[in-house]
Amino acid sequence: MTDGGGPVTRCALCGRPASGPCARCRRSVCADCCELTSGGAATFALCLTCARAGSSLRRPWLHLTLWLLAITAGVVAVGLGLAALR
Numbered sequence: 001m002t003d004g005g006g007p008v009t010r011c012a013l014c015g016r017p018a019s020g021p022c023a024r025c026r027r028s029v030c031a032d033c034c035e036l037t038s039g040g041a042a043t044f045a046l047c048l049t050c051a052r053a054g055s056s057l058r059r060p061w062l063h064l065t066l067w068l069l070a071i072t073a074g075v076v077a078v079g080l081g082l083a084a085l086r
């Protein structure tokens with residue numbers, strides 16, 4: 001059995017022909033070695049390594065929450081600064 005010798009992208013985990021890249025580490029993985037994660041409107045494919053590493057799939061949401069908290073803290077700090085100037 002030869003497979004034509006064409007440039008086939010191989011799965012980074014098992015070596016079979018890959019079906020697409022992981023959304024986090026960008027390694028090519030096959031359908032059996034990725035997990036589909038629906039985050040809001042989009043659906044992401046994560047390789048099993050990343051899916052296990054980020055056992056909490058809420059990490060993007062945590063990130064967003066921290067980001068919003070940082071903005072809120074900044075606004076509050078500016079408000080306090082303006083109040084102190086008066």
Ligand SMILES: [Zn+2]
Nearest residue numbers: 011014030033
């Ligand atoms: Zn695979």
Ligand SMILES: [Zn+2]
Nearest residue numbers: 022025047050
């Ligand atoms: Zn990955």
